[in-house]
Amino acid sequence: MVTFKERLEAARQVLEAASTGQRPVGLADQIEAAGRQAQGLLRRTAELLPREEWHQEERPTSDSLEVRARILVALEDCRVCPHLQTGGPQPVWLLLPLHRADCGLCMSTTGSPPPDEDDRCDWCGSRRARRFRPIILQHHAVVAIGYACPRCAKALLRAGAK
Numbered sequence: 461m462v463t464f465k466e467r468l469e470a471a472r473q474v475l476e477a478a479s480t481g482q483r484p485v486g487l488a489d490q491i492e493a494a495g496r497q498a499q500g501l502l503r504r505t506a507e508l509l510p511r512e513e514w515h516q517e518e519r520p521t522s523d524s525l526e527v528r529a530r531i532l533v534a535l536e537d538c539r540v541c542p543h544l545q546t547g548g549p550q551p552v553w554l555l556l557p558l559h560r561a562d563c564g565l566c567m568s569t570t571g572s573p574p575p576d577e578d579d580r581c582d583w584c585g586s587r588r589a590r591r592f593r594p595i596i597l598q599h600h601a602v603v604a605i606g607y608a609c610p611r612c613a614k615a616l617l618r619a620g621a622k
Contacts (some may be wrong), residue, residue, distance in 0.1 A: 556606025582606030585618030
């Protein structure tokens with residue numbers, strides 16, 4: 461089985477290789493617009509969350525390779541809604557406790573995390589964690605919500621998810 465460290469390193473390599481290419485101007489504009497829309501959604505969501513419990517990033521996080529790689533690895537365990545696969549760039553709700561990557565429409569469907577995963581870090585998948593730090597952050601068009609083990613919380617915060 462591939463470890464989290466190996467998956468994270470592979471994600472970093474993929475992202476570094478992909479960062480050298482240029483996107484077509486029209487696509488880049490659509491992605492930027494989706495990012496601005498996601499930032500507005502995050503701001504409205506953050507207003508509903510208790511400040512003392514959730515770490516909230518109310519502005520786009522740094523373009524840190526570490527943050528992007530951890531989002532990519534967390535996405536591997538998620539079911540992606542069909543609207544994201546067929547439509548143009550739009551905000552993505554990464555609901556880590558539910559293992560879902562949803563568009564705005566599918567995000568409104570309800571669900572509960574699996575009952576046997578209350579000791580699982582939503583970011584790296586490690587088990588037997590005793591403490592978690594709830595984190596909600598926005599990176600471009602992705603709003604990621606999940607509970608981080610101390611190691612992931614430290615890495616995300618150090619990498620720019622303030």
